[in-house]
Structure formats: C-alpha cells, structure tokens
Amino acid sequence: MTPVLTAVLAELPPVSLEELVGTAALLTRVDRKYVLPPDAAAAVLGRLPGARVLAIGGQRGFGYDSVYVDTPGLAGFHLAARGRRRRFKVRQRTYTDAGESWVEVKTRGPRGATVKERVAGDDVAGARRFVDDVLVRSGIDLLGDLVPVLGTRYTRTTLLLDTARVTVDADLVWRSPSGGLLPLVDRVVVETKSGSAPSTADRLLWRAGHRPARISKYGTGLAALHPELPRNRWHATLTRHLATHTTETS
Template sequence: MKPASPLAADLGLAGLRGATLAEVDAAAALQHRTDRKYLLPLDRARLLVDGLADTHHVLDLGGRRTTSYLSTYFDTERLGAWRAHVQRRRRRWKVRTRLYAEDALCRVEVKTKDGRGATVKHALKAPAHAYGRLDDTAAGFVDDVLRRADVAVTAASLSPAAEIRYVRAALADLGHGTRVTLDGLLTCHRGDRTAALDPGHVLVETKGGARPAPADRLLLRLGARPVSLSKYIVGQSLLTPGLPDNDVRRLARTHFTATARPAPLLERTPAA
C-alpha cells in the first residue's frame, strides 16, 4: 500500500475496508440525490470515520485513499449561477470542469435542481488537457443539459470564474447505495486572491436519498448540524469585491480566511 496522505492519516482511513471505483459506482448511482453538508473539526471527523467502519468502505485507488481535486467553475459576466444560488431560485445550476490530479482524468459536469429540489448531476469525460475550458464538445454538452433543465443560459455566455482545490476521501455503504465525502485542504481561487478553509476542519457531504442516512444520524450525535455551503458560492462571496452580503458569506467568515497570495499549484502527476 502507498504511504497515506496527511488527510488519510488524520482521518484514520487505514482502518476501513477498501472498495474499487467500480464497486462504489455500482452501489451508488447518484445522479438523482439529496446532499447534506457539514463543517466538522478533524478530531470529530475521525470519530465519524471510526463510527462508519462497520458499514462503509473507503474508495481505494491502487492503495491511495484520497484524491486531489481541481474544479474550475464557469459563470456569466454577471455571475448568474452565483446569484441564482444566493437568491435561492428554483432553477439553480453550476457548470465546471474537474481534474482528478493524480490520475490526470478530467470531466465536464453540469449540476441542476429538479422539480423536487434534488441535485441532478450530468458528466462528460474529457481529456486532461481540456481542464479549465469548454471546447466545442463540452459546450454542446453544457447547452444540451441546461436546455433540458429549462435554464436560459448557453455555454457561449460562460467563462472561468473561480477554481476550487481540495483533497477528498470518499466512503460508501455498498449495501444501501449512500456515500460520504470528506474534503480537506480546501482553497478557493479567483485572480490573485485565495480563500482557505481552516485546516483543522473538513467539509463533510452525505449523498443519498431524501431521508437522512445513518451517517447523518451519527453526525448529529457528534454535534454537527447541516449547513448550506457551496464551495463555489463561498469562493465568489469572499473573493469578489462588490457582491451583496449574504448568509453564505457570514457563515464562511467564521471558517475561511481570505488572502491576496495565490496558493501553490497542486502537483498534477499521473498515478504510478
């Protein structure tokens, strides 16, 4: 097994059974899902992992139990995606390209809300060199998804608006098709400014059906409460001058620090 990453060691991931990507994907077809998010101190995040060890597996990629993510988000000139979320509009959407850094894999992703308020995610595989831009193939995919979701936005009106970087561990209940992700070392970047989550915290997300999963009940016992927090919305709220104050910014200011120094780039090397 490869040496554990700092986040994997902090969370005690070595104590969980591993699962392949194919096993996780087969157990949890989560294009339709309900997400719940929690900000959790690292010590309680480790208690969460310990408490899920009997029912959950950790995604293991050739001995590696965390993955570095880079996500470039696209928005209109007037930040239509950001405003739709902050104003809690019914037709919310996000467009991004995502790079799985160690594996040099890239996807174009579009997230919308369905009529029941559940998140619907559509994804298209893309070459790694296409990360951070929307080529003709990606633009056609984005236009098709947004049109079917009745979102009056086209790829031609979008440009890169922010980049989010973090390290993720993914747990899955293979029997019940629910997942838990834990994101650490989270930073948001726009121009020469960076906002970073307190390194003593992780962002936990549960992904499953409308009813709270066992992981949600365990999180409540650990003193965590769901928060409405989008990585992209946080980044724009803290880093873009002139945006109106909002609940997201007030929450983020208690856990994020904004600076004018860009963070160093993550190393983008394929896995051995």
C-alpha cells in the same frame, strides 16, 4: 487532515471504484454538507457501521482541481445566492491523480435533489453544446459566453455506506483568476450523498450535535473572495469558518 482523521480513514476496509459506482452512483441525490474540525469528523466517521473507503492502487485520498465557469454577469452565482429553484453550476473538474478531466453541470431536480451530468472535457465545442442542452432541458435559458470565475483544489476521500456515499474534503483552497487564494483552515467538508432519506452518517452527525451547513464550493468561495457580492445565504458559514483575507500569488 490531522493524524487522528488519517488514522480513522486508514483503518476502514477498502472498496473498489467499480463497486462504489455500481452500488451508489448517485448522480441524482440529496446532498448534506457539514464543516467540521478534522478530529470531530474522525469521532463520527470512526463509528459508521459497515463503512468502506474507496482505494485505488492502495491510495485513499485523491486530488480534485476544478474551474467553475459562469456568465460575465455571474448568472449562476446570483441564482444560487437568491435561492432560486432553477439554478445551475458548470465546472471543469480534473482528477489530478488519474489525469482525467470532465465538464460537469449541476441542476436542481424534484424536491431539491441535485442532478449532476457530465461529459469528457477534451472536446471544447462538444462540451459547450452539452452544457447548453442540459440547461435547456432544466428550463434555464443561458445566453452568451461562459468564462472562468473561480478555481478550487482539495483532497477527497470517499466512503461507501450501504447505498449512500460520504465524502471528506481536506485542504480546500479557493483561487480567483487574478491569483487570490483563500484556504479553509483547520476544517474539513464532510458531505453525505443519499436518496431522499437521511443516511446513517447524517443521523450520527446529528446525534453528535453537528448540523448541515450552507456551503457551496462555488457560491461560498466566490462570495468570500469578492465581498461586494451578495453573501447572506452563506453568512453563517463565512463568519464561522473562513478567514477574512486572501493572499496573492505571482
């Protein structure tokens, strides 16, 4: 995150976690994502009327560490790569500053809305039953094991705008179980989360010439780390914004 973007976010008035959740929990929502240079993001976010930023104990950026799981044959990835309506993502997300961990399942609702359900991640057997139940209710028959296939880490800043949310993810790094690392260099991911209508943030982004990008932290990251996988759905994002090599860690 550049000094310009940091300064813009620091100038916004704060909002508490309780008010943010009470006003815009948005577990069923429409997500629009934009991949932008940090200063371009700052130019738009600094013009958002009435925006407030989540602050907890004076802190405004929070670490997220996620591990995505899928079947050994990557059923969830291939459903997303083919644009199937009945698709899913399963991850264990850790909020590194708070030390909390949740198992989260994302499915698709009516009109392309994202539906997120979650349960505390400390009971492994209970979490797997929860995952199976969510998928069955969504019409997805998932059989067999789920194994770790991708990790992500980044720092997130969350804004409240009326009843919509805007998140800014900086310093995103993907990692493979084998130790390969792929950073998103000189870019932030701005995501709007709202009802069916575009938010004020979307309209300002469009006026500034920015359009939603096809980026999934799971699908795009896995395709980037494994070039043998289908990538047409994310080709534009991969070629415009991602480095072409990974680094191996010991």
